[in-house]
Amino acid sequence: MFVLIVGAGRVGSAVAKSAMAAGHEVSVLDEDPLSHERLDQGQQESWEDMGGMFAVGTALETDALTAAGIERADMFIASTDGDNTNLTVAQIAQRRFGISRVVVRVMDPARANWYREQGLQTISPTEQAIEMFQAVLEEAG
Amino acid sequence: MYVIIVGAGKVGWNLARELIEKGNEVTLIEGDRGRYLVVEEELEHAAQYGDGTELWVLERAGIQRADLVIAVTGDDEDNMLVCQVAKEKYLCDRTIARVNNPRNLQHFKLLGIQPVVSATDLILRLIEHEVPRYGLVHLLALEEERLEIIELEVSEDSAAAGKSVAQVQLPDGSLIISVLRDGRGFVPNTETVIEAGDQVLLVLDPGLEESITPYFQPDGRGE
Numbered sequence: 001m002f003v004l005i006v007g008a009g010r011v012g013s014a015v016a017k018s019a020m021a022a023g024h025e026v027s028v029l030d031e032d033p034l035s036h037e038r039l040d041q042g043q044q045e046s047w048e049d050m051g052g053m054f055a056v057g058t059a060l061e062t063d064a065l066t067a068a069g070i071e072r073a074d075m076f077i078a079s080t081d082g083d084n085t086n087l088t089v090a091q092i093a094q095r096r097f098g099i100s101r102v103v104v105r106v107m108d109p110a111r112a113n114w115y116r117e118q119g120l121q122t123i124s125p126t127e128q129a130i131e132m133f134q135a136v137l138e139e140a141g
Numbered sequence: 142m143y144v145i146i147v148g149a150g151k152v153g154w155n156l157a158r159e160l161i162e163k164g165n166e167v168t169l170i171e172g173d174r175g176r177y178l179v180v181e182e183e184l185e186h187a188a189q190y191g192d193g194t195e196l197w198v199l200e201r202a203g204i205q206r207a208d209l210v211i212a213v214t215g216d217d218e219d220n221m222l223v224c225q226v227a228k229e230k231y232l233c234d235r236t237i238a239r240v241n242n243p244r245n246l247q248h249f250k251l252l253g254i255q256p257v258v259s260a261t262d263l264i265l266r267l268i269e270h271e272v273p274r275y276g277l278v279h280l281l282a283l284e285e286e287r288l289e290i291i292e293l294e295v296s297e298d299s300a301a302a303g304k305s306v307a308q309v310q311l312p313d314g315s316l317i318i319s320v321l322r323d324g325r326g327f328v329p330n331t332e333t334v335i336e337a338g339d340q341v342l343l344v345l346d347p348g349l350e351e352s353i354t355p356y357f358q359p360d361g362r363g364e
Contacts, residue, residue: 083194084194084222108196118229
């Protein structure tokens with residue numbers, strides 16, 4: 001499977017590495033050239049030597065998305081640090097490029113919820129943190 | 142009318158002022174605390190502090206009863222998403238979004254956000270205007286209103302040159318709305334004489350363009 005990840009922060013780069021380890025073809029797009037280092041970190045070989053792709057550009061630039069290989073992506077992951085960027089680029093991936101497997105990180109639980117109802121697969125770390133804290137509280141009685 | 146404006150930059154603030162002056166109820170939402178405090182001094186309760194892309198902030202502003210939502214932040218993603226939730230979640234059918242980067246226009250269209258206002262686009266149109274590369278420039282296509290505005294340069298051998306507006310007898314569904322001559326523009330009346338070299342702006346029913354052009358450019362020159 002060809003996986004395109006937009007936003008290679010802590011989450012994006014870790015997901016990229018594990019997808020690569022699982023045998024997928026992985027391409028990463030990030031606006032900061034330095035984020036490439038996160039992909040190399042802790043690896044024996046460089047990201048490119050392992051077969052990974054890396055492109056620099058912002059998520060909304062069609063040229064950057066194309067350079068990152070969006071046209072042949074089977075799965076699209078939006079994990080930049082901006083909810084609004086993620087929600088926008090995910091919808092572009094879905095509607096313009098017809099990618100059926102689109103996963104988006106949305107910190108804001110309310111919108112993660114609403115966009116989920118609209119057919120986007122959203123992951124909200126905030127929502128999960130809230131649930132975990134609540135579980136801890138319940139356990140403590 | 143109740144209007145919610147997201148983004149209190151120069152555009153948002155001035156829009157809010159104008160709309161309030163015209164008797165509308167307005168809420169202006171600004172996410173930067175410092176900017177909010179400046180605006181709030183003048184607009185008082187009409188200004189609200191918060192991230193206008195968050196649902197609870199929009200709900201606090203009363204988006205459920207808004208007649209119009211205007212998104213004019215400096216961030217295109219924000220403007221798109223504000224209008225998207227206004228439309229699809231809160232069923233507000235009138236939204237206006239500002240496009241900061243014209244390259245993002247395609248994304249607004251993709252998400253069904255229209256109409257959009259782009260300052261850069263307006264400036265580009267003005268430049269096109271100053272430097273007419275084509276004999277005919279599509280200034281605006283008002284798709285929803287089913288009207289077009291076009292600009293034509295009047296050529297010397299055209300039927301219109303040297304005639305008054307009344308004498309030109311344009312087909313129904315077309316109207317000359319302004320004439321630009323020697324760098325100045327004015328609104329013509331029926332007696333205004335059209336001169337060769339004038340730029341005329343016309344508003345048309347769609348599809349009339351081809352039948353109108355020959356009045357001003359018989360050989361289609363400059364196309």
